[in-house]
Amino acid sequence: MKKILVFALIISVYLPAAFSSSIYLVVKDKINVRVDSTVQSDSLGLLPKGVTVEELEKRYNWVKIRLPRNFTCYVSRQFIERIPGNKGRVIASSLNLRNKASLESYSIGKIAKGTVVPILGRTKDWYKIRAYPYVHGWVHAKFLKKSEKKLNLNVLVKGLVSELSESNISKKSRVHKKLIEKGEIIVPLLEVYLHTADKNTIYSLILVLSSIGESNPKLVSYFLRKAEPSLGRLAGAYLDVAQNIIQPPGEKNAYFYQAQQGKLTSDQISSARLRLQKAHIKNKR
Numbered sequence: 168m169k170k171i172l173v174f175a176l177i178i179s180v181y182l183p184a185a186f187s188s189s190i191y192l193v194v195k196d197k198i199n200v201r202v203d204s205t206v207q208s209d210s211l212g213l214l215p216k217g218v219t220v221e222e223l224e225k226r227y228n229w230v231k232i233r234l235p236r237n238f239t240c241y242v243s244r245q246f247i248e249r250i251p252g253n254k255g256r257v258i259a260s261s262l263n264l265r266n267k268a269s270l271e272s273y274s275i276g277k278i279a280k281g282t283v284v285p286i287l288g289r290t291k292d293w294y295k296i297r298a299y300p301y302v303h304g305w306v307h308a309k310f311l312k313k314s315e316k317k318l319n320l321n322v323l324v325k326g327l328v329s330e331l332s333e334s335n336i337s338k339k340s341r342v343h344k345k346l347i348e349k350g351e352i353i354v355p356l357l358e359v360y361l362h363t364a365d366k367n368t369i370y371s372l373i374l375v376l377s378s379i380g381e382s383n384p385k386l387v388s389y390f391l392r393k394a395e396p397s398l399g400r401l402a403g404a405y406l407d408v409a410q411n412i413i414q415p416p417g418e419k420n421a422y423f424y425q426a427q428q429g430k431l432t433s434d435q436i437s438s439a440r441l442r443l444q445k446a447h448i449k450n451k452r
């Protein structure tokens with residue numbers, strides 16, 4: 168337990184700023200999220216009471232938030248290359264995300280070339296995609312209060328991770344979904360258990376971290392950096408996560424499984440990390 172606490176402290180000091188944000192709780196039901204910080208601007212949708220949201224910016228009495236996972240947006244099909252798995256890769260240098268399938272609609276975010284997004288639907292000229300984590304909106308501050316989520320999140324994650332040792336597949340799937348919904352903020356908390364959990368739990372954590380990384384491509388480089396050649400089993404887990412997100416061409420390697428069998432050497436880890444890094448760079452072009 169002492170080692171876990173020390174490791175968590177190290178993570179909190181050295182983890183990139185991408186994991187640092189203020190969390191707010193919505194205190195009234197059916198609150199409008201607007202495209203701009205005025206009550207006259209269009210609504211992007213409604214937030215229910217009790218949901219937590221991540222702050223991106225403040226402006227007077229308004230808070231700019233990252234839209235939760237249930238919000239969607241639209242991208243022009245001409246700038247998306249379809250890839251397997253109901254996904255698309257951005258081929259424009261920078262692509263506007265819009266609240267409606269129209270060039271006259273508001274731009275509510277941007278994604279860079281090479282970003283892979285899940286495709287939820289399509290019209291003649293547009294794809295409907297999940298807005299999280301690329302799209303923002305504005306909420307009046309009177310409907311929000313600072314949440315204690317960061318303080319309580321560790322307890323929540325600990326409870327959910329403990330359920331991953333269950334043999335019930337459907338129950339594990341529900342736990343996976345709950346963890347994935349928390350987003351990148353829980354990545355450092357899950358990493359603690361990569362050091363200590365049993366192999367079945369680690370396989371579940373690999374799936375959860377991979378799903379979070381699919382919506383947050385900037386995490387790929389982070390996971391690859393963590394796959395240090397000297398870490399053996401842990402490096403295998405990080406390589407599996409990065410591979411799942413990048414989806415390089417060719418046959419997949421079971422890095423964590425190989426490490427479990429003592430068949431993943433330091434040289435192989437270094438080679439795998441370099442190969443995945445090259446594939447990641449190619450995907451971003």
